[in-house]
Amino acid sequence: MSVQTEPRASREIGNARKRKEDRRLITGRTRWTDNLVLPGMLHLAMVRSPFAHAKILSVDVEQAKAAPGVVQVITGADVADVQGALPCAWPITADQKAPDHPAIAVDRVAFSGEVVAVVVAASAAQARDAAELVDVDYEQLPAALDLKKARADEALAHPDLGTNTSAVWQFDSAQAGTGGDVDELIAAARVDGVVVEREFRNQRLIPSFMEPRSTVVDPTGEQFVMWSSTQVPHILRLMLATTLGVSESKVRVIAPDVGGGFGGKLQVTPEEVITFLAARRTGRPCKYTETRSESLLAAHHGRDQWQKLTLAADKDGTVRALKVDITADMGAYLGLVTAGTPILGAFMYNSIYTFDAYQFTCTNVFTNKTWTDAYRGAGRPEATFAIERMMDELAVELGREPMELRQQNWIRHEQFPFTSVCGLEYDSGNYEAATARAMELFDYDGLRREQTERRERGDSVQLGIGISTFTEMCGIAPSRMLGELNYGAGGWEHADVRMLATGKVEVVTGSSAHGQGHETAWSQLVADKLGVAFEDVEVLHGDTQIAPKGLDTYGSRSLVVGGQAVVRAADKVIEKAKPIAAHLLEAAADDLEFTDGRFAVRGAGEGGKSVSMGEVALATFAAHDLPEGIEPSLDSAATFDPVNFSFPHGTHLCAVEVDTETGQVSMRRYVCVDDVGTIVNPLIVEGQIHGGLAQGIAQALWEEAVFDDQGTLVSGSFVDYTLPTAADTISFVTDNTVTPATTNDIGAKGVGEAGCIASTPAVVNSVIDAVRHLGVNDIQMPCTPQRVWTAIRTAGRTTADPTTPESTSHFDPDQPNQDPPGPGDHTGVDDQKGTGA
Amino acid sequence: MTRINVKVDGVDHTDEVEPRMLLVHYLREQVGRTGTVVGCDTSNCGACTVHLDGRSVKSCNVLAVQADGHEVTTIEGIADGDRLHAMQQAFHDCHALQCGYCTPGMIMQSIDLLNDNPNPSEDEIRHGLEGNLCRCTGYHNIVKAVQQAAGAGVGGGGGR
Numbered sequence: 001m002s003v004q005t006e007p008r009a010s011r012e013i014g015n016a017r018k019r020k021e022d023r024r025l026i027t028g029r030t031r032w033t034d035n036l037v038l039p040g041m042l043h044l045a046m047v048r049s050p051f052a053h054a055k056i057l058s059v060d061v062e063q064a065k066a067a068p069g070v071v072q073v074i075t076g077a078d079v080a081d082v083q084g085a086l087p088c089a090w091p092i093t094a095d096q097k098a099p100d101h102p103a104i105a106v107d108r109v110a111f112s113g114e115v116v117a118v119v120v121a122a123s124a125a126q127a128r129d130a131a132e133l134v135d136v137d138y139e140q141l142p143a144a145l146d147l148k149k150a151r152a153d154e155a156l157a158h159p160d161l162g163t164n165t166s167a168v169w170q171f172d173s174a175q176a177g178t179g180g181d182v183d184e185l186i187a188a189a190r191v192d193g194v195v196v197e198r199e200f201r202n203q204r205l206i207p208s209f210m211e212p213r214s215t216v217v218d219p220t221g222e223q224f225v226m227w228s229s230t231q232v233p234h235i236l237r238l239m240l241a242t243t244l245g246v247s248e249s250k251v252r253v254i255a256p257d258v259g260g261g262f263g264g265k266l267q268v269t270p271e272e273v274i275t276f277l278a279a280r281r282t283g284r285p286c287k288y289t290e291t292r293s294e295s296l297l298a299a300h301h302g303r304d305q306w307q308k309l310t311l312a313a314d315k316d317g318t319v320r321a322l323k324v325d326i327t328a329d330m331g332a333y334l335g336l337v338t339a340g341t342p343i344l345g346a347f348m349y350n351s352i353y354t355f356d357a358y359q360f361t362c363t364n365v366f367t368n369k370t371w372t373d374a375y376r377g378a379g380r381p382e383a384t385f386a387i388e389r390m391m392d393e394l395a396v397e398l399g400r401e402p403m404e405l406r407q408q409n410w411i412r413h414e415q416f417p418f419t420s421v422c423g424l425e426y427d428s429g430n431y432e433a434a435t436a437r438a439m440e441l442f443d444y445d446g447l448r449r450e451q452t453e454r455r456e457r458g459d460s461v462q463l464g465i466g467i468s469t470f471t472e473m474c475g476i477a478p479s480r481m482l483g484e485l486n487y488g489a490g491g492w493e494h495a496d497v498r499m500l501a502t503g504k505v506e507v508v509t510g511s512s513a514h515g516q517g518h519e520t521a522w523s524q525l526v527a528d529k530l531g532v533a534f535e536d537v538e539v540l541h542g543d544t545q546i547a548p549k550g551l552d553t554y555g556s557r558s559l560v561v562g563g564q565a566v567v568r569a570a571d572k573v574i575e576k577a578k579p580i581a582a583h584l585l586e587a588a589a590d591d592l593e594f595t596d597g598r599f600a601v602r603g604a605g606e607g608g609k610s611v612s613m614g615e616v617a618l619a620t621f622a623a624h625d626l627p628e629g630i631e632p633s634l635d636s637a638a639t640f641d642p643v644n645f646s647f648p649h650g651t652h653l654c655a656v657e658v659d660t661e662t663g664q665v666s667m668r669r670y671v672c673v674d675d676v677g678t679i680v681n682p683l684i685v686e687g688q689i690h691g692g693l694a695q696g697i698a699q700a701l702w703e704e705a706v707f708d709d710q711g712t713l714v715s716g717s718f719v720d721y722t723l724p725t726a727a728d729t730i731s732f733v734t735d736n737t738v739t740p741a742t743t744n745d746i747g748a749k750g751v752g753e754a755g756c757i758a759s760t761p762a763v764v765n766s767v768i769d770a771v772r773h774l775g776v777n778d779i780q781m782p783c784t785p786q787r788v789w790t791a792i793r794t795a796g797r798t799t800a801d802p803t804t805p806e807s808t809s810h811f812d813p814d815q816p817n818q819d820p821p822g823p824g825d826h827t828g829v830d831d832q833k834g835t836g837a
Numbered sequence: 838m839t840r841i842n843v844k845v846d847g848v849d850h851t852d853e854v855e856p857r858m859l860l861v862h863y864l865r866e867q868v869g870r871t872g873t874v875v876g877c878d879t880s881n882c883g884a885c886t887v888h889l890d891g892r893s894v895k896s897c898n899v900l901a902v903q904a905d906g907h908e909v910t911t912i913e914g915i916a917d918g919d920r921l922h923a924m925q926q927a928f929h930d931c932h933a934l935q936c937g938y939c940t941p942g943m944i945m946q947s948i949d950l951l952n953d954n955p956n957p958s959e960d961e962i963r964h965g966l967e968g969n970l971c972r973c974t975g976y977h978n979i980v981k982a983v984q985q986a987a988g989a990g991v992g993g994g995g996g997r
């Protein structure tokens with residue numbers, strides 16, 4: 001046997017490697033959960049509540065049971081004793097209130113879309129047909145729908161709790177000893193400074209991953225095997241075990257190809273628990289795949305806050321104090337990190353600015369709507385949106401140029417490491433550099449000139465320029481800090497690096513990719529570390545039996561925590577290989593150095609003897625001649641727990657044109673320069689930024705989950721929940737500046753959420769900037785043409801009109817293929833007038 | 838049940854299907870062509886896009902029985918053995934996919950777009966892909982990929 005490694009290319013870190021994982025995906029050789037077919041497999045269909053809040057009087061399943069192919073119909077009552085309660089991993093206060101969260105509702109439903117019964121049948125179509133036959137008798141209860149009214153307890157989402165307030169959580173810099181007293185400074189500013197007070201609405205969004213969630217459970221082996229479209233196979237396994245009282249060792253969870261998540265698949269879902277229960281009851285493999293409508297309705301939503309802010313500054317523009325009061329909509333239940341999601345923004349409203357005092361108070365409120373939880377950025381987009389809007393408002397108040405005002409107040413590069421008013425230590429950054437680069441790429445001055453010209457001309461199409469200079473906390477998270485925040489788990493990540501006899505390398509990672517390109521990036525890390533070829537590294541993940549230890553993928557944590565674990569494990573491989581290499585070279589281990597994949601005696605020069613990592617691996621495998629007392633294995637594991645968060649930052653600039661006659665907003669230019677630390681793969685980093693931008697821009701302009709006054713989700717399909725298309729977006733200009741993070745060896749800061757966090761305020765600021773001279777000082781998101789138009793027409797008054805729930809016509813009769821359905825039409829769509837319900 | 842004859846990716850199939858069965862379900866569940874996926878239930882996302890007699894269709898919007906006597910090409914039928922179709926290559930080269938769920942439909946639609954218009958402007962590309970949703974990429978690199986494929990002659994007969 002010989003060592004057959006590929007010749008090594010140049011340094012990998014920083015190389016724009018095309019992705020390893022693409023080949024299968026572009027040829028359709030994919031493993032989505034819904035592709036799985038197992039012998040004897042049964043299919044599930046859910047019966048969901050049409051009411052936001054109702055008592056379940058009876059569930060009649062007789063007709064459904066008699067339908068063709070139906071094996072079982074399961075109601076909440078059938079499983080009340082065994083289904084446990086879905087987990088909330090983050091009780092933010094000791095006295096937090098929360099209702100039990102059953103997978104199948106037993107006697108009451110608390111949101112429209114909640115599962116009340118499950119049909120198990122031989123085919124998916126039979127299950128769906130029979131689900132129509134389940135007859136549920138409800139008694140409607142008053143529903144808590146409007147967030148502010150819910151906070152005032154006008155109607156109770158869960159009458160037994162006696163209040164809609166789940167918890168109140170506060171951070172105060174004076175109390176924490178990290179800053180001054182916010183009220184004192186605001187009072188002082190009212191006398192001889194400026195105080196800006198605003199209230200913003202951060203609307204409800206739906207993550208809208210493209211692959212609908214799907215789960216298959218096979219109970220026929222020694223273990224229950226669950227395939228699920230999840231971001232968190234490890235957490236899911238643990239939670240299934242604790243929720244259902246099954247031994248953790250009897251559960252294996254596999255996340256095969258997963259089609260996006262964005263936080264939306266960071267959950268332990270009722271549907272996963274139900275599929276598990278159905279498989280256990282029937283003894284046969286069961287599958288559930290949701291429809292898109294079900295996904296929009298019942299997969300968790302994100303954001304949904306009212307944000308009240310008070311900012312105090314000196315007359316010269318120096319910011320002093322920031323007071324933040326958030327009302328956050330939990331929806332009907334607390335999911336895995338529902339309660340903590342707004343808290344993830346708690347330390348970020350102060351952002352990159354040097355406030356003297358800061359206070360953040362969050363009131364978590366229940367309503368009878370789909371529950372909320374993490375969505376790309378989770379808490380930090382809300383924070384960034386609010387503070388960047390406030391900085392613009394302060395600039396207007398003072399008659400200052402908004403970028404210059406930011407500059408005056410941000411942390412200067414020579415001040416790093418900088419301890420923020422929240423007590424977080426920002427390790428590195430250079431806001432000046434990123435901003436300078438962004439302004440140059442954007443032609444900031446040129447666009448400002450054009451803006452002035454258009455204003456002077458009274459052009460009906462006005463130009464607006466929006467700024468967002470942001471930072472975020474990533475690399476979730478130091479376990480100790482999570483403990484202080486009362487989170488139910490740690491934030492470490494695990495990796496194994498295994499040297500095969502042929503010199504190939506297997507990397508096992510606890511991170512669980514679903515589009516991020518970990519296989520490529522991890523290969524690059526290991527190739528550099530061990531001096532092997534990129535192609536010789538195989539990355540294994542997403543199966544709790546293959547990668548038994550991990551905390552999965554969310555919070556821009558994979559590279560900075562998971563990648564660092566890989567690097568540490570690879571370091572250990574080198575350490576273990578050293579004495580063996582020394583033995584092979586007949587040298588002392590201390591005299592060896594390891595460069596470019598070879599061990600050689602330090603200073604031996606060109607012709608000196610050396611041995612490659614592959615040769616050491618083979619010798620270790622053979623184990624014929626190893627030094628005394630050395631185990632025949634190079635395989636190494638590492639579990640990395642970060643000591644601090646990482647703090648990516650950047651400057652985003654957006655130019656929009658606003659048609660003042662129609663309210664139409666069109667994007668003219670978008671430039672962002674992000675500092676995400678050391679870049680392992682520029683191609684992947686760029687892609688992450690692009691995708692994040694589109695989502696953040698979509699919050700600003702297009703997306704909102706809208707409920708009618710009955711609590712029915714009106715934007716419950718892709719017709720009404722308007723994701724951006726290629727025609728809505730533009731090509732972006734992206735670039736990077738680099739100040740390496742100091743908290744991991746790679747120097748990376750995390751990039752998954754940056755684009756999404758930063759872009760929303762840049763866009764909204766630009767829209768308002770375009771019409772500010774017409775007297776507009778706020779427009780509620782999404783800034784639809786109607787809202788923009790109304791804001792212009794009612795200029796001077798702050799508009800806070802909700803998106804109206806009436807649906808508009810889905811069909812344009814003049815377009816092809818949109819004829820009103822007539823006899824013989826088989827598409828089954830509703831009549832084109834749109835009944836709205 | 839209705840009997841249909843459909844050629845899928847060059848192979849003739851004769852099958853009994855329920856009249857209500859959608860083409861996409863036929864492809865996935867009966868023919869085993871799971872490369873084509875379902876992303877919505879309102880014909881908005883385009884994840885299910887295939888070619889029917891060489892023109893793109895959303896296979897969730899076509900009944901299996903409507904494909905009777907026709908030829909269907911899916912994402913699994915466009916490479917020439919190990920040699921990728923130029924559009925697949927372009928998606929790989931330009932990092933035009935992340936999770937890959939929209940990708941089969943996006944590639945099939947992009948090929949159709951260039952068949953119609955071998956030299957589209959950026960705007961024409963963007964409008965040509967309007968019926969296909971991607972949540973990961975922000976479309977930036979997808980547009981670049983289509984431009985690269987156009988440069989390589991896809992649509993001008995040089996697709997392979």
Ligand code: FES
Pocket residue numbers: 874875876877878879880881882883884885886895896897898
């Ligand atoms: S599945 Fe066909 S368009 Fe969405």
Ligand code: FES
Pocket residue numbers: 210259260515933934935936937938939940970971972973974
């Ligand atoms: S790559 Fe994930 S939806 Fe397009």
